[in-house]
Amino acid sequence: MLAPLPSDRVSSGVMPIPPLAIRDLTVQYGGRTALQRFTWNAPERGLVAIVGPNGAGKSSLLKAVLGLVPKASGTAEIFGQPVSEQRDLLAYVPQRASVDWDFPATAADVVAMGLYRNIGWLKPLRTSDRASARKYLDMVGLSEFADRQIGALSGGQQQRVFLARALAQQAKLFLLDEPFAGVDAVTEGVMTKVFRDLRDSGALVIAVHHDLSSVKDIFDHVVLLNRELIASGPVAAAFTPDNIARTYGVPLSLNSGQ
Amino acid sequence: MTSFLQIDLPAMLTGTLAALVCALIGNFLVLTRQSMLGDAMGHVVLPGIVIAFVLAGTTATWVMLAGAFAAALFSAMLVEFLRRIAGVEPSAALGSVFTAMFALGVLLLEQSGVARTSFDVHHILFGNIETAIWPAAAGLRSLFDTAALASLPPQLGRLAFGLAVVALVIVLLFKELRVVSFDPDFARTIGISPRMIGALIVALAALAAVISLSSVGVILLVAMMVCPPATARMLTDDLKTQVLLSLLFALASGVFGYAIAVLLPLAFGYEISFGAAGTIAVVAGLFQLAAMLFGPKRGIPRTV
Amino acid sequence: MNDLHSLVSILLLQAGYNTIVVMLGAAALGAATGIVGVFAMLRRRALVADAVAHATLPGVALGFIVAVSLGFSGRSLPFLMTGAALTAILAALAIQWITNRTRLTEDTAIASVLATFFALGIVMLTVIQTLKTGGQAGLDIYLLGATAGMLREEAITLAVFSLVVAIAVAAIFKELTLISFDADYARAHGFPVRLLDLAILALVLAVVVIGLRVVGLVLIVALLITPPAAARFWTNHTGRMTLISAMIGAASAYFGAAISAVSPDTPTGAVIVLVAFALLLFSVFFGSARGIVVRALGARQWRGAS
Numbered sequence: 001m002l003a004p005l006p007s008d009r010v011s012s013g014v015m016p017i018p019p020l021a022i023r024d025l026t027v028q029y030g031g032r033t034a035l036q037r038f039t040w041n042a043p044e045r046g047l048v049a050i051v052g053p054n055g056a057g058k059s060s061l062l063k064a065v066l067g068l069v070p071k072a073s074g075t076a077e078i079f080g081q082p083v084s085e086q087r088d089l090l091a092y093v094p095q096r097a098s099v100d101w102d103f104p105a106t107a108a109d110v111v112a113m114g115l116y117r118n119i120g121w122l123k124p125l126r127t128s129d130r131a132s133a134r135k136y137l138d139m140v141g142l143s144e145f146a147d148r149q150i151g152a153l154s155g156g157q158q159q160r161v162f163l164a165r166a167l168a169q170q171a172k173l174f175l176l177d178e179p180f181a182g183v184d185a186v187t188e189g190v191m192t193k194v195f196r197d198l199r200d201s202g203a204l205v206i207a208v209h210h211d212l213s214s215v216k217d218i219f220d221h222v223v224l225l226n227r228e229l230i231a232s233g234p235v236a237a238a239f240t241p242d243n244i245a246r247t248y249g250v251p252l253s254l255n256s257g258q
Numbered sequence: 259m260t261s262f263l264q265i266d267l268p269a270m271l272t273g274t275l276a277a278l279v280c281a282l283i284g285n286f287l288v289l290t291r292q293s294m295l296g297d298a299m300g301h302v303v304l305p306g307i308v309i310a311f312v313l314a315g316t317t318a319t320w321v322m323l324a325g326a327f328a329a330a331l332f333s334a335m336l337v338e339f340l341r342r343i344a345g346v347e348p349s350a351a352l353g354s355v356f357t358a359m360f361a362l363g364v365l366l367l368e369q370s371g372v373a374r375t376s377f378d379v380h381h382i383l384f385g386n387i388e389t390a391i392w393p394a395a396a397g398l399r400s401l402f403d404t405a406a407l408a409s410l411p412p413q414l415g416r417l418a419f420g421l422a423v424v425a426l427v428i429v430l431l432f433k434e435l436r437v438v439s440f441d442p443d444f445a446r447t448i449g450i451s452p453r454m455i456g457a458l459i460v461a462l463a464a465l466a467a468v469i470s471l472s473s474v475g476v477i478l479l480v481a482m483m484v485c486p487p488a489t490a491r492m493l494t495d496d497l498k499t500q501v502l503l504s505l506l507f508a509l510a511s512g513v514f515g516y517a518i519a520v521l522l523p524l525a526f527g528y529e530i531s532f533g534a535a536g537t538i539a540v541v542a543g544l545f546q547l548a549a550m551l552f553g554p555k556r557g558i559p560r561t562v
Numbered sequence: 563m564n565d566l567h568s569l570v571s572i573l574l575l576q577a578g579y580n581t582i583v584v585m586l587g588a589a590a591l592g593a594a595t596g597i598v599g600v601f602a603m604l605r606r607r608a609l610v611a612d613a614v615a616h617a618t619l620p621g622v623a624l625g626f627i628v629a630v631s632l633g634f635s636g637r638s639l640p641f642l643m644t645g646a647a648l649t650a651i652l653a654a655l656a657i658q659w660i661t662n663r664t665r666l667t668e669d670t671a672i673a674s675v676l677a678t679f680f681a682l683g684i685v686m687l688t689v690i691q692t693l694k695t696g697g698q699a700g701l702d703i704y705l706l707g708a709t710a711g712m713l714r715e716e717a718i719t720l721a722v723f724s725l726v727v728a729i730a731v732a733a734i735f736k737e738l739t740l741i742s743f744d745a746d747y748a749r750a751h752g753f754p755v756r757l758l759d760l761a762i763l764a765l766v767l768a769v770v771v772i773g774l775r776v777v778g779l780v781l782i783v784a785l786l787i788t789p790p791a792a793a794r795f796w797t798n799h800t801g802r803m804t805l806i807s808a809m810i811g812a813a814s815a816y817f818g819a820a821i822s823a824v825s826p827d828t829p830t831g832a833v834i835v836l837v838a839f840a841l842l843l844f845s846v847f848f849g850s851a852r853g854i855v856v857r858a859l860g861a862r863q864w865r866g867a868s
Contacts, residue, residue, distance in 0.1 A: 066447050084449075092447045099441045102665045103289065104497045113437045117448040122430045149495035169448070288666075293673035294609055340791075344846040344854060350791040353608050357784035358839035361832035364706060368828055379829075383705065383780065384684045477684060481677035488670050519685075531692070536684035543678025550664050 017080040018042050019089075019173045019204045020065070025074035027060045034060040036228040038074070042173075043221050045202050047195050049209040049235075052225035053248050058208040059095065061225065062175050066092055078173060088117065091171035093162045095178050101151035107161045108133050108146040114168025136164040141190050156187030163191060174198065176207040180214070192218055215239060263395035266520065268411050272390040273538050274512030275417035276470040277482045281508035282424050283462045284483035285501050288491065289439045290459065296483035298356040299467040300476035302333040304363030304382060307472060312370050317472070319416045326468035333359055385475025385535025388520075390414070413473040420469040424462050428501070435459070436497055474535050481539035482508060489546045492553030511542040572820045581823050584709050587717030587724075588776050588819035589812040592785060592834070594724035595773060596811025597731050598765045599786035600793070600804045604742035605762055609669070610657060612783040613676035615770045617653030619683025619779055621645035622704050623690060630693075637700045639716060639775070646704075646771045646779075653679050654763060707778030707831030709819045716775065723772045727765060728808075734761065739800045776815065778831035784838060785811055792842040795849025810845075814838035 020042035027035040035057035042048065050058050063069040065076040067083055078086035091114070112125055112133040119129060137143050140160040142153075150158060159179060166174055179191055195205050195218070209215060215222060215235060222239045224230040224247040231243040280296070287295055303326035310325025311317060333355050340351035364379055380386075390411040392400075400406040428435065434455055438445045442452035463483070470479045490503035515538030523531050572581060602608055625645025626636045634641065653675050660671035687701060731738065741748045741758050749755045766786065773782045793807035818834030847854050 066443075068443050068446060087447065087449045090447065092444065094441075094443055098443060100289075103440045104491070104495050104500050105436070105440055106495065109436075109497070110440070113433075113441070113444065113448075116433055116437055116450070119433070121434065125433060165444075288670050291667050291669050293667075293669040297612075297673060297676065340846065344795075345852060346791050346794070346846070347603065349606065349608055350603055350787050353612070353783060353787040354791055354839060354842055357781050357787070357835050361781055361784070361835035361839075364829055364832040365836065368832075379706065384688075477677055477681050480673060481681055484670055484673040484677060488666055488674055491666060492664065531688070532685045533688035536681040536688065539677055539681030540685055543674060543681065546674055546678070550660065550666075555665070 016044050019044065019079060020206070021077045021080070022061075022065065023075045023077075025061070025064060025076060026072040027057065027064045027069060028072045029060075029069075033072075033227065035064065035225075038225075038229050040223060040229060040232055042204055042206065045199060045204050046221050047199055047219045048204070048206045048221040048223060049215050049219040050206065050223045050225055051209050051212060051215060051247070052230075056226045056247075058225055059177050062092070062177055062206075062208060066090070066175065088169075089172040091166035091169040091174050093159075093166050093174070093176040093179055096155065096159060096162075096181070101158075103150070105150055106147050107137060107142060107150055107153065107157075107164075110150055110161050111136050111164045111168055114165040117169070133164075133168060136168045137161070139167060140164045140194065141186070154184065156183035159183050160187055160190060163194060167194070172203055174203060174205045174207075176205070178208050178210055180207075180218075181210055212244065260395060260397055263397070263400060264392050266516070267395070268390040268392040268414065269387045269520075269534060270513065270516040271414055272387045272411065272417065272473050273478070273516055273534060274509060275414065275421055276387075276474040276478060277486070277508035277512040277538060277542070278505055279417060279421040279424055279466045280470055280479055280482035281486035281504045282421070282428060282501070283459070283466050285487040285490075285497075285504055286428075286435055286439055286459045287463060287483055288487040290456070292459075293484050295460065295463055296467060297476075297480045298333075298352060299330065299464055300471055300479045301356045301360035301363075303329045303464075303468055303471060304360055304476075305329055305366055306332075306363075307468075308363055308366040308370065312366075319412065319469075322472060323465075323468055326471070327464065329359065330464050330468075382471065382475055383477060384533055385473075385478045387474050387478075387516075387534050390473065413469075416469045417473065420465055424466060427458070427462060431455070431458070432498075478535040478539050481542050482511070485539070485542035485546045486511065489542075489549040489553075492546075492549035492555055495555060507542065507545050511538050511545065515539070515541040569820060569824045572823050573817070580714055583714050584712045584717045585816055585819045585823070587712075587720040588709060588830075588834075589816040590721040590724035591769070591773050591776055592789075592811035592813070592815025593808040594727040594811075595769045595782070595785035595815075596789040596793070596807040596809070597728055597804055598762075598769050599811070600790045600800070600807050601731075601738050601742055601762045602766050602786050603790045605759060607762060607766060608783065608787050609672050610654065610763070611766045611770060611786050613657060613672045613679075614650045614653050614767060615774075615779045615782045616676045616683075617679035618646035618650045618771060618774060619680055619704070620686055621647065621649030621683075622701060622774070622779075623683055623686035624649070626690060626701060627686075639719070642704070643771055643774070646774060647767065649679060649683075650767050650770060654767065703778070704774050705778050705780055706829035707774075707776050707781070707834070708826075709776055709822055709830045710826040712775070720772060720776065723768070727768055727772075730761075730765065731804075734758070735801070735804075738762065743800070776819070776830055777834055778829065781831040781835045784835040785814065788835070788838040788842050789814065792838070792845040792849075795845040795852045797851050810838065810841050814841060 018041040022038055022040045025035060025038040026033065038061065050061065052058055060069060064071050065083060076083055078089055108130065112129055115129050115133065119125065134143060134146050137146050140163055142157060142160055145153060145157060150161060153161065180188060198205055220235055222235050223232045224238065224243050226247050230247045231238045284296065287293055306325035306329025307322055310321050314321040336355050337351045340346040341348050367379055390413060392410055394400065394406040394409040434450050437450060438452045438455040445452050467479055486504040486507040489507045490500040493503055494500050516534050518541065519532040519534040519537035602611055622642050622645055625642040629638045629641035630636045656675045657671045660666050661668045737753060737758055740753060741755050745755050770782055773785065777785055789807045789811040792810050793803045796806050797803050814834050814837040817837045818830055821833045822828045822830040845853065850856060
């Protein structure tokens with residue numbers, strides 16, 4: 001079952017509902033504010049980079065949208081519905097270090113996890129599911145590593161396995177936390193290509209991104225963030241030296257943080 | 259043959275079934291870094307079992323289960339209170355509660371006069387699978403005689419029931435258990451609650467602990483929850499294979515352990531016999547040692 | 563309430579000279595575990611301590627067999643304690659090896675070492691039980707502890723060893739506090755963190771082995787965990803916390819020994835652990851630094867002030 005991405009679902013609508021609409025989102029960790037009253041409407045499709053200095057609340061933003069950390073206030077809606085009701089449309093690729101790399105799972109096992117929601121509770125994996133897991137691995141150039149234990153793969157290959165797992169979810173909206181951090185050139189090339197294919201099939205890809213120099217090459221939209229929204233829009237319009245300085249320069253949050 | 263059926267078979271079955279049920283759920287304790295949970299569980303349910311026995315005056319399965327679950331629940335609440343409300347460091351909260359509960363159980367055993375009648379601190383600590391006997395057995399025919407089978411020791415039924423429940427849940431929810439153990443954050447994003455599956459793992463461990471405790475003792479319980487899964491962990495990178503291998507090692511520990519403890523000394527004409535539960539646990543530990551030394555999947559040495 | 567009456571008189575040190583010495587010896591042990599426990603907790607060695615304590619059982623059994631075969635009494639303390647220390651050290655090394663050299667995590671290493679060593683001890687005890695020598699019944703007390711029948715010399719040995727442990731901690735107190743608070747900082751400033759961690763482990767081993775006779779190997783870990791946890795509610799200062807932890811440990815052991823002097827059948831270790839836990843609960847509510855009652859009052863004052 002490898003249906004094309006359901007791109008007609010939104011583009012045929014009369015009034016386009018944003019794939020992701022965030023209103024007034026505030027995230028706090030034990031009294032410290034990680035993200036302050038963040039409001040943003042995502043573009044309908046494309047590749048969006050979220051950039052900002054360390055501790056700017058980039059990961060917190062993704063995690064709050066996904067419900068992995070509690071929201072102090074605000075809402076996040078996916079195609080006009082709460083996230084909890086739209087999980088089928090959403091895929092998440094976490095930062096690398098967050099799992100047990102010794103876990104008894106092969107690359108194919110991990111990719112198959114992307115199909116679990118589709119398979120449903122209590123039901124085992126079918127042969128067809130295993131076959132499609134291998135297809136997604138092939139899409140990230142790892143078909144010959146399908147039976148390798150995930151800890152035995154290189155960092156970049158591990159990152160591609162997690163990307164393949166997200167692809168298996170056949171989502172409309174992809175959230176990735178620093179997918180390019182510390183990966184090799186091959187992986188970078190594969191990921192860039194996969195992102196473009198996703199965009200061309202009508203999906204929206206939102207990635208936290210560290211490397212300012214490659215924003216223009218890879219992404220077409222940008223969100224500049226430093227605990228609050230500094231600027232957002234198409235890269236050409238929003239990714240200006242002025243906005244970058246406002247994001248990374250004198251901490252704007254000094255007056256809002258207290 | 260008759261004496262084997264009357265004495266050795268029921269004891270061997272008791273030890274082996276307990277080993278199987280504990281090893282099965284133990285896989286997920288080991289993978290989620292909760293190996294000491296089995297130990298804590300084995301300790302906290304003791305006062306519950308004793309109180310339930312004193313109140314109800316019987317060792318019927320449901321009485322033991324109710325008492326043990328009440329004690330486990332009470333302990334969990336106490337730990338949560340110490341951690342969240344009082345602010346005690348988590349491992350200190352767990353450690354102080356499980357030692358206090360076990361101490362309470364020991365005192366209740368001594369004070370209520372239950373000791374030396376139905377169970378005994380030694381049986382809880384050491385295990386006492388030798389008391390599982392099948393006096394109705396008279397030759398191989400008894401294995402097919404429903405009347406004789408009905409008089410099998412009650413803990414066998416209890417253990418078989420527990421094994422069936424744990425196995426059924428693990429088979430049905432295998433992929434959910436796998437994804438939650440591997441990547442709880444991801445599980446949450448696809449709508450599988452790590453908290454719910456985590457609670458299920460703890461509940462199954464509690465069930466395994468309760469049914470094993472009174473028949474095989476706390477030490478065999480801990481050994482079986484950890485050693486066979488850890489052994490299997492050294493041999494494979496596939497979760498399903500790991501679970502099946504752990505069952506194989508549990509089975510082998512049960513059978514060989516009992517044979518070494520009881521049958522071997524008899525065969526050589528010695529009067530001595532080793533405690534069967536302890537020997538089964540030692541055999542399981544030796545399997546693990548061998549796998550750690552020679553297994554193909556020892557893993558990359560971690561530098562400190 | 564004859565029991566209560568005799569308990570009070572025992573607590574007030576009006577019992578026989580021997581009982582008094584035993585109670586004071588137990589109190590010294592409690593103080594030593596309370597002190598060592600502070601650092602064992604801060605450096606997360608509590609569960610290792612539990613495994614190491616259980617792992618003394620095969621050593622005790624071995625000590626018995628060696629003593630008997632050499633013609634000594636099977637209850638000869640030097641033999642039993644040497645054996646206990648040997649297998650405890652072996653267990654600590656095994657945990658270290660498994661954690662560093664295999665893919666198994668520390669919790670699995672601790673649990674499997676605890677179970678296997680303890681099971682081996684049980685097997686050896688069952689063998690000893692079938693031997694035709696006297697004195698094997700005496701080995702039982704090492705499981706859950708007993709002060710009944712304890713000799714004056716044993717109690718004095720206990721107190722002396724406990725004193726040595728306390729002095730050792732005092733000597734390196736400042737360094738222990740530093741690595742417990744910020745190991746990276748200590749390492750950066752050239753403190754031998756690994757050596758100090760090893761010292762903590764050695765102190766844990768020492769109090770566990772000393773404590774076997776009174777508290778027993780099954781529950782001795784409670785005396786390393788519960789008094790420091792209780793002490794934390796009375797102060798925010800490490801030095802004072804260590805002192806209070808020592809006092810709580812001493813009080814638990816003292817009361818435990820007194821109560822089991824009244825009813826000799828009761829395992830002393832179980833009573834000591836329950837007294838310690840009661841003191842923890844009391845501290846949780848009424849501790850002067852972080853107790854629930856104090857915090858509630860403090861919150862009201864704060865709210866009133868703002």
